Amino acid sequence: MSTxxxxxxxxxxxxxxxxxxxxxxxxxxxxxAAGVVWKLYDxxxxxxxxxxxxxxxxxxxxxLVDGLLVTLQMAxxxxxxxxxxxxxxxxxxxxxxxxxxWPSWLVVEFFRAVPVLILIIFVFYLLSIGxxxxxxxxxxxxxxxxxxxxVLAEVFRAGVLAVPKGxxxxxxxxxxxxxxxxxxxxxxQAVKVMLPALISQCVVALKDTSLGxxxxxxxxxAVGRSIYLEFQNQVPTAIVLAVLYIAANLVLTFIxxxxxxxxxxxxxxxxxVAVAGISDRDTGRA
Amino acid sequence: MEAVFGNFDVYLAGFxxxxxxxxxxxxxxxxxxxxxxxxxxxxxxxxxxxxxxxxTLFRNTPLLVVFIFIAIALPRIGITFQSIEVIAVGDYNVxxxxxxxxxxxxxxxxxFVCxxxxxxINAVPVGxxxxxxxxxxxFGQVMRLVVLPQAARAVVPPxxxxxxxxxxxxxxxxxxxxAEAAATMRRFTNDNADQRVEIFLLVALGYIVIVEAIxxxxxxxxxxxxxxx
Numbered sequence: 001m002s003t004x005x006x007x008x009x010x011x012x013x014x015x016x017x018x019x020x021x022x023x024x025x026x027x028x029x030x031x032x033a034a035g036v037v038w039k040l041y042d043x044x045x046x047x048x049x050x051x052x053x054x055x056x057x058x059x060x061x062x063x064l065v066d067g068l069l070v071t072l073q074m075a076x077x078x079x080x081x082x083x084x085x086x087x088x089x090x091x092x093x094x095x096x097x098x099x100x101x102w103p104s105w106l107v108v109e110f111f112r113a114v115p116v117l118i119l120i121i122f123v124f125y126l127l128s129i130g131x132x133x134x135x136x137x138x139x140x141x142x143x144x145x146x147x148x149x150x151v152l153a154e155v156f157r158a159g160v161l162a163v164p165k166g167x168x169x170x171x172x173x174x175x176x177x178x179x180x181x182x183x184x185x186x187x188x189q190a191v192k193v194m195l196p197a198l199i200s201q202c203v204v205a206l207k208d209t210s211l212g213x214x215x216x217x218x219x220x221x222a223v224g225r226s227i228y229l230e231f232q233n234q235v236p237t238a239i240v241l242a243v244l245y246i247a248a249n250l251v252l253t254f255i256x257x258x259x260x261x262x263x264x265x266x267x268x269x270x271x272x273v274a275v276a277g278i279s280d281r282d283t284g285r286a
Numbered sequence: 287m288e289a290v291f292g293n294f295d296v297y298l299a300g301f302x303x304x305x306x307x308x309x310x311x312x313x314x315x316x317x318x319x320x321x322x323x324x325x326x327x328x329x330x331x332x333x334x335x336x337x338x339x340x341x342t343l344f345r346n347t348p349l350l351v352v353f354i355f356i357a358i359a360l361p362r363i364g365i366t367f368q369s370i371e372v373i374a375v376g377d378y379n380v381x382x383x384x385x386x387x388x389x390x391x392x393x394x395x396x397x398f399v400c401x402x403x404x405x406x407i408n409a410v411p412v413g414x415x416x417x418x419x420x421x422x423x424x425f426g427q428v429m430r431l432v433v434l435p436q437a438a439r440a441v442v443p444p445x446x447x448x449x450x451x452x453x454x455x456x457x458x459x460x461x462x463x464x465a466e467a468a469a470t471m472r473r474f475t476n477d478n479a480d481q482r483v484e485i486f487l488l489v490a491l492g493y494i495v496i497v498e499a500i501x502x503x504x505x506x507x508x509x510x511x512x513x514x515x
Contacts, residue, residue, distance in 0.1 A: 043363035115454035210348035249346035
């Protein structure tokens with residue numbers, strides 16, 4: 001911790017003070033936790049019949065298959081399509097031709113600035129309601145693709161730009177063409193840099209699938225809604241939903257960590273800095 | 287077009303609510319986020335652990351689920367925020383829906399504010415603090431004169447991204463009974479399905495204006511605070 005730089009090694013009095021603070025804050029935190037549990041108990045939320053749904057096998061299957069699995073599928077398709085979208089427009093932004101560069105810039109900037117929810121509403125009204133071709137599931141996927149694709153376009157662009165210039169120059173010098181330089185030299189090196197940002201975008205996409213709630217699209221939140229409307233157990237349902245989402249995201253983050261160590265090794269590449277600011281895991285996008 | 291321009295007051299009221307939500311929860315989450323960040327980098331391990339847990343929990347929960355907690359689950363155990371409705375700001379009574387949205391947005395956003403501040407403090411090179419200690423400054427002086435001013439500069443860009451995300455996130459309040467911009471868009475589209483593209487573009491334009499305003503002020507602030515290194 002950097003605090004050791006800021007002051008001297010604590011003496012006996014400072015250590016005693018730190019112990020005192022530790023005890024006080026621990027007591028306060030335990031009191032808060034106990035208060036929450038008491039409030040839930042007092043409001044009758046900890047009774048068996050409120051939680052019965054979540055230990056009934058049929059409902060567990062519904063929650064996992066109609067809820068979690070559908071949500072994961074939504075996130076999966078969104079990310080796959082978003083990678084394609086991002087590649088097209090990210091490389092479009094790097095194009096030497098103004099006709100390609102400017103429209104790509106416009107598309108990316110537009111979808112990055114617009115909230116995903118109004119994209120979902122728009123796609124729903126444009127392509128689904130009143131006999132449109134898309135189901136609600138695909139409405140969410142399309143909207144998430146547009147948004148995450150635009151973010152990934154920026155990530156790809158920054159990743160390619162972060163590859164040292166000499167690499168491309170050397171490739172041109174041995175006679176490679178523009179596409180060859182891009183696909184054989186620049187992109188493979190850029191992938192390493194982009195991996196963390198790509199992974200965080202997967203978490204963002206997974207969280208954003210919950211927005212389908214507003215157009216009553218299938219998924220975890222929809223299953224949750226039908227459960228609490230039927231059993232009137234809003235509090236336990238909310239807790240279970242949160243736990244499922246958190247677990248899914250933590251597993252995803254863990255797998256990402258493994259993948260990253262496998263591909264890159266423990267050392268974080270120096271180029272990280274170039275791309276770090278772009279992904280919006282750390283900004284709180286839904 | 288006339289679906290929006292014929293009801294331009296509704297459109298403006300929608301964005302008024304969006305901005306109101308963003309500003310109120312922005313200020314509150316800045317405060318809560320500062321407290322969390324202080325706990326997280328501070329010397330008391332229990333608090334650091336607790337703040338870390340808070341950040342992990344809220345960063346991995348979708349905002350919509352936080353909203354379900356505050357707006358649907360809490361009223362079931364008697365926490366409705368209804369008592370706040372007697373307070374009036376100007377001619378308007380504060381609505382419980384607004385308060386719930388602010389609470390949800392604040393709880394969620396403060397986790398990200400905490401991370402932004404922490405990254406800002408970590409961005410100050412260790413040598414700065416070491417040099418300050420070497421010329422004999424005490425802890426308060428080191429923080430006040432050397433570390434925090436530099437951290438504040440480093441925090442501007444990530445904080446701007448957090449506030450941009452917050453502005454876009456206010457749209458989720460639409461699903462919980464608030465007639466802000468996204469809900470207004472849905473209402474317009476319901477009434478005039480034939481003009482859905484124009485309605486979408488106009489609402490999107492409103493968001494883009496807000497987002498760009500935040501981005502430009504962040505850029506201006508960054509330029510103004512920039513120091514030669």
